[in-house]
Structure formats: C-alpha cells, structure tokens
Amino acid sequence: MGRRVVITGVGVLAPGGIGAKSFWSLLSEGRTATRRITFFDPSSFRSRVAAEADFDPHLHGLTPQEIRRMDRAAQFAVVTAREALADSGLELAGFDPHRTGVTIGSAVGATTGLDDEYRVVSDGGALDLVDHTYAPQHLYNYFVPSSFSAEVAWAVGAEGPATVVSTGCTSGLDSVGHAVELIREGTADVMIAGATDAPISPITMACFDAIKATTPRNDDPEHASRPFDGTRNGFVLGEGSAVFVLEELASAQRRGAHIYAEIAGYASRCNAFHMTGLRPDGREMSEAINVALGEARMNGDQIDYINAHGSGTKQNDRHETAAFKLSLGDHAYRTPVSSIKSMVGHSLGAIGSIEIAASVLAMEHDMVPPTANLHTPDPECDLDYVPLTAREQRTDAVLTVGSGFGGFQSAMVLARPERSVA
C-alpha cells in the first residue's frame, strides 16, 4: 500500500456551533440550530426556516478589507482553515508551501453575494442592462468561486495545487477525496481541504420552493428538519464550513501530530438518471460505498457508524437506506445511522465536510451523534437511526455518504489508522 492520508487538524463553523468544540457540544447534546429565517423577511416564501450561523467575521480575525472582498462563504472557509491549521500544530512544525495545496468544495459559490449585488446593479430587477457603475471590484470574486481557494491559500500560506471542487451537494466529500488523491500520488504532502457554502438568500430559497425540496414546516422551526421520520417533508437549508489539515501518515507520526482518523477509502459515482431525482434502489450510491470500502480494504461489517446524507426529503432517505442495505447487507441493520442535518440543516456543498468533521469527532469521543426530531417510524426507513439522543459506543470506523443534484453519489470511509489494514 502506498502513501496513507490522515486528518491532523479540524476546523468547523456550523449553525449553533462555531469551532469544533462547540459544534460537538451541539451534536452530542442533540440540540437543533434551525429557526425562522432572520437574514431577510421570509414571509412570502413557502419554506421560511433555515439553520443560520450567528457569525461575526470581526470576532474571527478577519480584517475589514478581507470582509469587504469576501463573500460570507469565503469568510467561513478562511476561519475554518485557520482553526484547522492551528489545531494541527503544523504551522509551528513548519511546512513547505510548495508541497501544500488547497481544495475547497462549494455547491453554489458566492450565491448570496451575487444575489445582493444583482439586486443593486439591476436596481431591484428593474434594469435589463444592469448598471456596472454600481458593481464593486470584488464582484469578480463572486462571479468565479475559485476565489474561495485563493483566499484560503493566502490565509494559510499554501503554494501547491489549489482548486475549488463543485459537485453540488457532494462537494464537501469530493473536495476532501480529491485532496487525498493528491497526497497519495505524491503531488502534495499537506492539503488544506474542506468545503463551505452560505446559501441562505432569497434566490436559493426561491429555487428550492419551486421544486418543493425544502420543508414548509414553518410553525415549528426548531423541529423542522426531520430526516428518516415518517412525517418528513423536505430539507432545511443551512450554511457553514469545515476544513481539515490532511497529511501523509508517516510524516504526521514523525512529528508526533494528533491523528484524528485515516481517510481510508473514497469514491464517487453518478446516477446518470435525473438532475434532481433519485432511483429508489440506491444502486449508484451502493457502488460508491463498495468502491470506498474496497479502497480501505475493509468489509462492510467493520463499519461502526454510518453518517448518513439524511436530508429529510422523502426520496433521499429511502434511497440511501436502500443503498446501505445493498452494500452492508444484514450489518446495515446492526449499524447506527444518523443524520446531523436534523440539527445543523443542509448546507449544500459544505455539509459533506461538516459531516466528515462529525464523523471524526464521533471517533474521537467514541460517541455517535443522534438524529434529532425522529419520533415517527417510516416503514421504508427501517434501520437504527439513533433517535434523539447521542449514543456512547466504541467507534473505530465510520462511513459517511453524500448525494446531490446532478446525480452525484459519494462515499468516504474514515478509520483509526491502527485499525485499517496496513
């Protein structure tokens, strides 16, 4: 086996939990961060709930110019990248900028910044020929979201390969998976990898309203995100970021780094079916899981916990339940499965990385986060979804999955390095 890749630093910014510590408190206590939207007046929308982060960039070390030129999603990524780098201790140990790269995932880029600026240059939608004299220079950074990776590279001092990975709602898994490949093949020794999205804006709410993807459970916002529950009726939009420091195992061991987990396997497949629809059989997600397990040289029955996509739409939760059964067989019924989207909402491209963070923290604490708001069983979702309260259990290997628009299906296997076969 060639170079093995481990996580040595974690940074998280999620609704209800800024910083890895406070994020884990939220999850382990089963609290929810969903609420009636406060960022704008949502009263004309079908879905009026979201998981918003109470984030003040000034309090997180961003300078006035950084704040002015960065979309909120870029700000998130810079803050979490800095947290991850500090957590890894790598900055003190020294690293070669030329051998350090950046991959940041994002499904919708600077969509909130674009929405705001369009409103101004079009004067509230009145002008077809929008007015360039009202456009700020940083509008180009919103136009092209690779600016997110540029900001992170500047913040951490990386000068190796840098890119944004944008595969919709699997971006957060695919960005980290891409970084793993770069370290394995020897292109980089360290990768600052993760994802960010800050999509809670009128245009995003409107487009999900239009396809009834988001929940209309507006009378009970704190309990609106209900993955795997029989009464679920759509997802709750969220926002946030998680970024990791990835290193090659041997060099991380040499410098005595704390190793959270090895990224033992990763794969992505497409369903080639529909931009937003899923076939109920879960075959393509199952294929991704199987390939990821194979890359990890593990069997399905070695998985201690499945961190589900669990968006809370009717079709998703059935689809992935079927995929888990296809790949893990009877072991699927014995494995706890949970969706943190019940607590922090669905932050589109960011959530895959936030769920990797939840997975490694579950390993760190030997505790599985719950699925909040799960009261009513659904006969088509008949696995152990860890309702309401976290569960203490030995957790050495985790499967985390994502599914998204465009048909992308991704799976990642995280394991304690001593546990995975060398």
Next chain:
Amino acid sequence: MSVKTVITGIGVATANGLGVDEFWAATRVGKNAIGRVTRFDASSYPARLAGEVRGFEVSEHLPSRLIPQTDRMTQLALVAADCAFEDAGVEPGNIPEFDMGVVTASTSGGFEFGQNELKKLWSQGSQYVSAYQSFAWFYAVNSGQISIRNGMKGPSGVVVSDHAGGLDAIAQARRQIRKGSKLIFSGGFDASICPWGWVAQVAGGRLSTSDEPDRAYLPFDAAANGYVPGEGGALLILEDIRTARERGAENIYGEVAGYGATFDPKPGSGREPGLRRAIAVALADAGVEAGEVDVVFADAAGSPDLDRQEADAITAVFGPSGVPVTAPKTMIGRLYSGAAPVDVVSAVLAIREGLIPPTTNVELSPEYDLDLVTGQPRTASVRTALVLARGVGGFNSAVVVRATG
C-alpha cells in the same frame, strides 16, 4: 505496461468554429473572430467586444425538453459531447456504465440562466422563479447533464480554478483513467455574455476597452491593454492507449503526458510567481526536457504585468526565444474554463498537421525575449507541446501533450 492517457475524441465550439474541422480550418490560418457584442446591447459598457459563438441553433441539436432547463453553456457542452462521441467512434451504450465518467471545469456556471431568474425574483416575486434554477446555473450542471444524457455513471467531478480550471479537469480525468476508468470526458465550457455576466467581468478590471476587433486583445504587444472575453470551450474524450487501440480508435490525437499546478505566493510577498514551477512540474511529470518542447501555448492574459510574468517564466525554462510560443486565443477571446481545453485541441491538431497557428493581431513587443508566432502560421515538426493556463488569484496550471505515433 503502457500507462498513456490519450485523447481520442474532440468536441469544440468557439467563435471561429463549431466542430473540429471548422475550428481548425479557421485557427490554423489565424482567422480573427472577435467582434462587437451582439447578444445584448453593450454600447453603454466600458468593454464592447467579445468572441461570440455564431450560428449555433440549439433546437437543431437537442431535444426540446432539455432547452428550457439549460443555460447556453450547457447546451454548447451537450452538443460538443455528442460531437466528441461521434469523433471518437464510440457509442456510449457499448461501454459499461460505471466505466465512463465526466470531469468538467466551470468558471461562472449558467450565469445567464441565473440572471434571468434573479430578474424574476426581484421584479416579480419569488414564486416566479423557475423550477430549473435549482440546477441549471450551478457549477456541476455540465458534468451532471452530460452524464445523464450519455448514461455515464463512473467517477466524475467538477473543478473551478478560473481560466486554469480546464487543465485541472483534464488532469483529474487522466487520474481516473489511470485508476481504471475506460473513458472520461473532460474539458470546460463557459458562456456568460449577458449583461449581468458582463458587469461581473468588467468589475475584474482586466477587460480591453478597445472598439477595434483586431487591436483589442493583444498579449505580449506593446499596446496590450486587457483581454476580450469569449464563449465556448472544448470537451475531450480520454482513454488509456490500450483501450483505444483495442477498440480500433480512428483518432488518437495525442497523449496527455504531464501536468503541474501551483498557486502564487500571496500578493505583496515579492517572491516569484508559481508559473515557472508549474511548468517544471509538468515537464518532470511527462519525463520531458525543456529542449524537447516544440511549442508553448501561452495563457496570454493580455495585461502588461501578467504578460511580463508569463514571458519571464517561459524564458526562465526555455531560454531567450528558446521555443516557439503562440496564443491562438487572440482569435476567439478568453473562454474561462473553456480556454485551456481549446488550446489542448489546438496543440494536438498542431502536432497532427505540423503547423503552429499564429497569435493573431499581435505585434511582439521588443520587451519580451519570446519567439512568438505572429502573422502567418509556422510549419514545424511538433511532437511535444506545452499548454499554460492561469486563473485570477494565482492559479497556474501546465499540461504537456505529446504525439503518440
């Protein structure tokens, strides 16, 4: 054991041609296709020229149900994908579905589609926003739509690194071929020539304000004063050379032999930008000495500071006027994620014909020690070509393509 990843099919759409034959017929002779913006009235904006794709009637190519749910850049990409399959002589149905994937680059997504929905949102109300907005504008749409149309379920992806992304996508596609996929589509398309996209590009501060189509986008020229944006791009079919030979592929255009990517030091550091290093990494990856490179397809940003950086990097690696350099993108404008894939197409066609297309409209400034191919095309034996691409912020990518014969 061979591990060569080769290009076996091409679909291209640019201002100077739809399809490989039309594109190359225009490019090889340096036909300028930059003109006034016609897709909207640009007369009130500081930039008024573009490289627009002309004569593209989407209804002739795609089923009517796909048209209202796709941005122009997706329509161009879907048609290019069809052309690439035809060019490669591959029926997608004959390849196992999990063995085919799509890795594209994007820069601004379906920006015109997004513009129209933003207008409805703010002028009429949220309930008027199209159901297709949820996926028609985002950066993953081309990979998703191509995979759906052609039944491709294998490893796929989407990268965004401004103008450099097209090369990063090709490198990722090569990675998947090396890991065992049989066929991967790669490349990029962008088409944001609409008022909202235009204003965003103007805001970047790098567009040429000239009104003369042949004196607007002038990289390495003393009159360089910004670039002209274009629309379009290219899609390539990549296969392992054994797979291609076993199926009797008619076109093996060339090998994707090397790749390197770097990011510039933070502005103000005073340290050397990363382009030279990206070139060095790509050459080493290909196992090629600088002296073996027969032509460099330059990024050609068209601004004096960026041209200077690129000329310095090329000169540092190849020596003063040490290698022929060209920038055929002066004919069609800068195509964002599509720019570098189109240059890779030009590179393999240059190899095939033994002809370097010219840097149209440009008169080389004596400030640069470059052997820039200007005016007429140059006949030359081309076996190895280097393609360079850079993105705003500091992205540098380089790809080496090589003759397979």
